[in-house]
Amino acid sequence: MTHSSWAYLSNYLVYSAMGVYTLAFFAHAYETAWAVRAPQGKEGERTEGSLMVKTLDYTRTEKAGRIATAFMILGFLLLFAGVISRGISAGRVPWGNMYEFSITGALAFTGAYLIALRKYDLRWLGLPVSIFVLLILGTAITVLYRPSAPLVPALKSYWLVIHVSAAIMSGGVFLLANTIAAAYLYLDSMEQKGERKEWAKRLPSLEVLDQLSYRLVAFVFPLWTFAVIAGAIWAEHAWGRYWGWDPKETWAFITWVAYAAYLHARVTVGWRGRKAAWLCLFAGSTFLFNYIYINIWGTGKHTYSGL
Amino acid sequence: MSEQSDLPELGLVSLLRFAWRQLTSMRTALILLLLLGVASIPGSLIPQRPQNPMKVQDYFTNNPTLAAWMNKFSLFDVFGSPWFSAIYILLFISLIGCVLPRTFDHLRASRALPPLTPANLDRMEFFQTWEGDGSELAQSRKWLEAKRFRIREFEGSISAEKGYLRETGNLFFHLALILILVGVSLGALFGMKGEAIVNVGDRFTNTPTTYDSLSYGKLFRDQSLSPFVITVDNFIAKYDPATNAPEDYTLNVSVVSKPGATKVKRIIKVNAPLQFGSTNVYLQANGYSPVVTVRDKSGAIVLQGPIPFLPQDANLTSIGAIKVPDSNPQLGFVASFLPTAARDKVRGGFSIYPEALDPKLLFSVWTGNLGLDSGIPQSVYRIDTSKMKKIGLESLTLGQTYKFSEGSISFDGVTPWVNLQVVRDPGKMYSLAGGILAILGLLGSLFTRRRRIWIRMLANGKVEVAGLAKSGVPGLENEIALLVADLKKDGK
Numbered sequence: 001m002t003h004s005s006w007a008y009l010s011n012y013l014v015y016s017a018m019g020v021y022t023l024a025f026f027a028h029a030y031e032t033a034w035a036v037r038a039p040q041g042k043e044g045e046r047t048e049g050s051l052m053v054k055t056l057d058y059t060r061t062e063k064a065g066r067i068a069t070a071f072m073i074l075g076f077l078l079l080f081a082g083v084i085s086r087g088i089s090a091g092r093v094p095w096g097n098m099y100e101f102s103i104t105g106a107l108a109f110t111g112a113y114l115i116a117l118r119k120y121d122l123r124w125l126g127l128p129v130s131i132f133v134l135l136i137l138g139t140a141i142t143v144l145y146r147p148s149a150p151l152v153p154a155l156k157s158y159w160l161v162i163h164v165s166a167a168i169m170s171g172g173v174f175l176l177a178n179t180i181a182a183a184y185l186y187l188d189s190m191e192q193k194g195e196r197k198e199w200a201k202r203l204p205s206l207e208v209l210d211q212l213s214y215r216l217v218a219f220v221f222p223l224w225t226f227a228v229i230a231g232a233i234w235a236e237h238a239w240g241r242y243w244g245w246d247p248k249e250t251w252a253f254i255t256w257v258a259y260a261a262y263l264h265a266r267v268t269v270g271w272r273g274r275k276a277a278w279l280c281l282f283a284g285s286t287f288l289f290n291y292i293y294i295n296i297w298g299t300g301k302h303t304y305s306g307l
Numbered sequence: 308m309s310e311q312s313d314l315p316e317l318g319l320v321s322l323l324r325f326a327w328r329q330l331t332s333m334r335t336a337l338i339l340l341l342l343l344g345v346a347s348i349p350g351s352l353i354p355q356r357p358q359n360p361m362k363v364q365d366y367f368t369n370n371p372t373l374a375a376w377m378n379k380f381s382l383f384d385v386f387g388s389p390w391f392s393a394i395y396i397l398l399f400i401s402l403i404g405c406v407l408p409r410t411f412d413h414l415r416a417s418r419a420l421p422p423l424t425p426a427n428l429d430r431m432e433f434f435q436t437w438e439g440d441g442s443e444l445a446q447s448r449k450w451l452e453a454k455r456f457r458i459r460e461f462e463g464s465i466s467a468e469k470g471y472l473r474e475t476g477n478l479f480f481h482l483a484l485i486l487i488l489v490g491v492s493l494g495a496l497f498g499m500k501g502e503a504i505v506n507v508g509d510r511f512t513n514t515p516t517t518y519d520s521l522s523y524g525k526l527f528r529d530q531s532l533s534p535f536v537i538t539v540d541n542f543i544a545k546y547d548p549a550t551n552a553p554e555d556y557t558l559n560v561s562v563v564s565k566p567g568a569t570k571v572k573r574i575i576k577v578n579a580p581l582q583f584g585s586t587n588v589y590l591q592a593n594g595y596s597p598v599v600t601v602r603d604k605s606g607a608i609v610l611q612g613p614i615p616f617l618p619q620d621a622n623l624t625s626i627g628a629i630k631v632p633d634s635n636p637q638l639g640f641v642a643s644f645l646p647t648a649a650r651d652k653v654r655g656g657f658s659i660y661p662e663a664l665d666p667k668l669l670f671s672v673w674t675g676n677l678g679l680d681s682g683i684p685q686s687v688y689r690i691d692t693s694k695m696k697k698i699g700l701e702s703l704t705l706g707q708t709y710k711f712s713e714g715s716i717s718f719d720g721v722t723p724w725v726n727l728q729v730v731r732d733p734g735k736m737y738s739l740a741g742g743i744l745a746i747l748g749l750l751g752s753l754f755t756r757r758r759r760i761w762i763r764m765l766a767n768g769k770v771e772v773a774g775l776a777k778s779g780v781p782g783l784e785n786e787i788a789l790l791v792a793d794l795k796k797d798g799k
């Protein structure tokens with residue numbers, strides 16, 4: 001296959017992944033909406049209402065949920081193939097411009113979700129996850145798309161592979177932790193007003209959410225530290241200094257300090273709940289800000305967006 | 308009376324002690340960390356002098372009063388400002404004050420045995436009890452030893468603890484941060500950084516005078532410059548014809564590492580600098596030097612050779628100045644160089660490809676006073692034409708000559724130039740070691756669970772098991788369940 005047909009293939013794969021994620025989104029939405037009308041107690045306890053109410057139950061919802069997860073996995077595989085063929089088409093790792101960073105980031109995000117799903121009861125998160133992934137991919141193919149091209153000399157380094165893959169994986173997990181922290185805040189404010197709404201009753205308790213976002217952050221913090229250090233080593237190779245307070249570096253530092261503060265707040269000062277969730281959201285936003293704002297509007301040496 | 312004279316002193320000591328305790332408290336550490344993050348933000352949004360002096364100047368021209376105020380608060384050099392320094396110095400004092408005592412405590416604790424089994428196990432977490440057969444104590448000892456718990460056996464009970472690595476890793480992490488700071492400081496004090504533009508074919512000798520710009524750390528001495536000589540043999544730039552983007556730069560050099568050493572051939576690439584001990588030579592930028600010959604009215608050569616021009620865009624449309632101070636009157640050429648020339652009505656002449664495929668030199672000729680001895684340093688790429696008169700305007704292709712009233716200029720050739728950046732940073736290995744230690748420490752700390760397990764045989768034949776997980780990390784319940792299952796299975 002020629003390089004351009006790999007590039008076409010990659011585009012088709014990314015489009016199909018979007019299609020499948022859309023199906024996953026609908027399946028998740030269906031599952032969530034359906035749960036609202038699921039009977040709360042034993043058979044026959046709810047006699048008023050329509051025939052539908054009686055026939056619906058969690059086993060049917062379970063099926064929709066399983067289908068949704070199957071779509072998520074399929075979407076992940078398609079996107080994975082899309083990212084790989086993008087790399088083949090350019091003859092290098094697929095991390096040369098913002099389009100490629102974004103599709104790989106979306107891949108890392110769903111990957112983090114799917115891996116976390118194996119260990120925790122997180123299927124309910126599929127709804128926000130699929131929305132986010134669709135948003136990221138949608139922006140990528142419309143605004144950020146650039147034809148496949150070789151790398152500029154400064155990017156030709158195995159440190160690119162190491163640094164960028166570590167940073168993208170960290171980003172995927174940060175985003176997941178943020179989604180959970182946001183869910184925490186949302187459900188918390190719902191509970192403050194009274195009981196949880198029916199559809200939200202299925203979701204885990206606030207303590208579980210709180211623990212979960214902490215575990216995710218504690219898990220990726222060393223990886224993010226590694227990503228920053230690998231970036232410094234690469235900068236030393238390419239630019240002759242390992243740290244120069246370039247805007248991108250500055251924000252990577254801010255993100256690092258913010259997450260360090262988050263871990264500190266939890267482990268030593270004992271922050272839990274709302275305060276911790278807000279700090280987690282703040283730290284995650286510094287990562288997103290770095291990615292979006294500094295890449296597109298920022299100045300400095302890190303201008304690889306290709307825009 | 309004695310009360311009065313005692314009070315101030317006591318007050319001062321306890322005040323100091325109070326301040327120290329405050330500074331090394333967890334809450335202060337957290338506040339300082341958050342402050343450090345927030346304080347960095349202006350450094351990325353406002354142009355910074357060390358990174359971008361031109362933008363700072365623009366800021367001053369556009370908003371003079373505001374800029375003057377911002378300058379008072381060091382907002383154009385956030386990372387060198389007193390307030391930023393204050394934050395991180397306080398943070399590191401707090402860090403040392405916090406970590407050193409913890410290190411000693413930890414050393415003591417890791418030599419000591421686990422604490423005694425508490426009297427009432429049924430008040431502890433994950434408590435279980437059942438009718439045993441007497442073998443449980445020996446059995447669990449074996450089980451716990453296999454899992455490398457520290458064990459203390461005492462009066463029919465076992466107290467076992469595991470997970471000291473958590474604290475060890477955490478201490479290593481915090482100490483490694485100090486090492487990184489040490490590395491950064493060493494680099495700032497004993498390092499140097501300089502840049503020089505070298506034409507292909509020319510030689511660069513590492514002495515202060517050959518640099519275009521050079522800055523030293525506060526404690527750097529001239530004689531610390533490594534005495535190497537680099538000859539730039541050739542420079543190859545490859546571009547992608549579809550996008551004009553650079554694909555690869557290769558710089559071939561011959562190097563004599565110190566006087567008397569043999570000459571060796573080396574290659575410098577963007578990601579592969581040349582190394583002399585802790586001094587590295589980087590390929591930072593490249594451009595073109597048009598080679599020209601300027602003659603005066605009598606036909607005598609007043610200037611000959613390559614003149615570096617400054618690239619303005621990705622296709623290396625370059626501007627430059629050819630200054631001839633030795634002719635009488637002085638001559639100046641305000642010029643631009645186009646490696647692959649094209650022109651349109653809006654932009655005039657410009658380059659459409661970064662390789663020198665169809666080079667063209669455009670210039671206006673000026674005569675008068677170049678102002679070189681006014682004492683004010685001038686850009687080598689620009690001419691102050693305020694005391695000069697324009698006497699001609701021309702564009703030349705390779706090999707052509709232009710004659711004007713005061714002489715002539717010929718465009719003889721094109722030579723690429725490269726910008727060599729020479730950096731010495733004796734602290735970077737410390738920072739790197741600190742970085743690696745920090746990651747290892749974090750992994751040890753964040754992935755280790757510290758926990759205790761107790762087993763007690765009661766006189767009535769009952770076995771009791773319980774545990775405690777520090778900072779409530781999950782997983783201990785399963786571990787205890789496994790132990791209990793093991794004890795019950797083998798007991799039967």
Ligand code: HEM
Pocket residue numbers: 221259260263264267268331332333336340398401402403405406473476477480481484748749752753
């Ligand atoms: C440069 C400043 C600092 C940074 C970036 C930092 C970062 C961190 C991080 C990321 C953690 C969580 C990971 C781990 O447990 O190893 C942590 C934990 C901790 N830090 Fe710091 N820290 C800093 C300063 C301090 C200071 C000043 C203190 C003391 C006042 C301190 C005391 C602790 C303690 C006690 C823990 C928790 C240990 C545990 O129970 O796991 N740190 N720090």
